[in-house]
Amino acid sequence: MNPPLKLALRWLLNALALMLLPEIIDGLRVESYTAALVTALLLGLINALIRPLLILITLPITVLTLGLFTLIINAFLFWGVAGLVSGVHVADFWTAFWSALLYSLLTSIVNIALAD
Template sequence: MDPRFRLALQWLLNAVALMLLPQVITDLRVDSYAAALVTVLLLALINTLIRPILIFITLPITLLTLGLFTLVINALLFWAVASLVSGVYVPDFWTAFWAALLYSLLAWLASVALSGRDGRQVRIVTTRRRN
């Protein structure tokens, strides 16, 4: 699969996952698919650029909590991105916490669906026998 197509499909599937969250988390509101697309794009940028810095800064507390503090970081970033996008409403930290956790799970499932069972892309290799 072409990497650009896979990236676009991953983006669309993550937006669908975000649109499904209000079905489970009633306090969360996503008004439109366009708002979901923008939110997913901003989440990807923030998770790529800012999240590693926050994890490094909070490394001592992350180690003390055996990595569970990264869930708090994810919730805070999810809450921050939702506050930047009109059309996505997250009222409090706990809503952001559960939404970020469920969104991460759904995004991971979409990623696995687009790749092989072990996270690598599926490639079919054929060999010819020479006589």
């Protein structure tokens, strides 16, 4: 499979995973497929560009918590992206926390399925 097609398929499957989350987690609402696509795109960009910098900046606390602070970073990034996209609503921090955790598990499964 050529790389642009694989990237588009990964993006669509990540958006589908995002559409599945409100069925499992109360307090999360994704109103449309367009909102899911935009959110999946923004989450991918932020996880690729901003998350590594945040992890580097918070490295001492991440080491002290044995990596668990990374879950907090993921929750805040998920909550922030949801705040940027109209059509995606996250009720509170704990909803963002569990949503980010489950979303990362689902996207990991997508990445494993599409691995070469």
